[in-house]
Amino acid sequence: MQNNSAVKVDDQINEEYGVNVYNLNVWYKNIQALKDINIDIKKNSITAFIGPSGCGKTTLLRCLNRMNDNIKGFRLEGRVLINDRDIYKINKLSELIELRKKVGMVFQQPNLFPMSIFRNMKLPIRENLTGLSGKEINDLIEKKLKDVHIYDEIKDRLDKSALRLSGGQQQRLCIARTITIGPEVILFDEPCSALDPISTMKIEDLLTDLKERYTIVIVTHNLEQARRIADYAAFFYQGQIVEQGTNEDIFINPKEDRTIRYLSGKF
Ligand SMILES: Nc1ncnc2c1ncn2[C@@H]1O[C@H](COP(=O)(O)OP(=O)(O)O)[C@@H](O)[C@H]1O
Ligand SMILES: [Mg+2]
Structure with missing residues (x-):
């Protein structure tokens, strides 16, 4: 990801970025939800989308795997x-x-099936x-549960309902399920907003791992969380990216007045 002044070279294959968004405009019926969004998202890093409610963070996240396609009145221009x-x-x-x-998604509420x-x-x-053979499937499940640091906690009750797990465990199980399919990019929409601080820390450690x-994009309302884990951040306001850059650019040396006011809790 580059600063606002980024110059894009369209026809150059880029090893560095997992996601590139060019001149994206999005409408729900006649309401414009995103305005001229340009952002390049680096591979093997965490990029946080921050900003007040209703400013388009989820909309952009969902545009990255075409999750908005079926919404009535949804329209998009750009690439x-x-x-x-x-x-x-x-x-x-x-x-x-x-x-x-390729582009997995984890939501605010864990969306497990009511089964084991x-x-x-x-x-x-x-x-x-x-x-895959039965044994290969079992091994894969064990490996992915270990990858999200939940295996030891639940290995004795794999046959019990997933809905009996704590919220934080359910969220880690959702992440395990997502990485099992072999994504390259994982989108997280406020994955910790329903969790207690300890479960939140576990998810943050996991994302850092x-x-x-993977290339990770996370929408978060929790500025401290973004500051702790994000390598890059983009500040959204009223459908636009007002400012984007490295963690340090945004959290230590923000330039735009609106970013400074948001970070100091002014709105
Ligand atoms: N399915 C939808 N239909 C109509 N308008 C929507 C829909 N989803 C979001 N919006 C509108 O788009 C704008 C951006 O919303 P959203 O992307 O959810 O913001 P954020 O995630 O930053 O809170 C808001 O004005 C919201 O009301
Ligand atoms: Mg949202």
């Missing part, structure tokens, strides 16, 4: 590249499904990865 491919040029359903595997922990892990594997392997 979103994932690994240099314009995702809004994808027409085939099979390719859209591939895109959703094991089946919550196994279902997406069955749907998305073909040709995961960025070694």
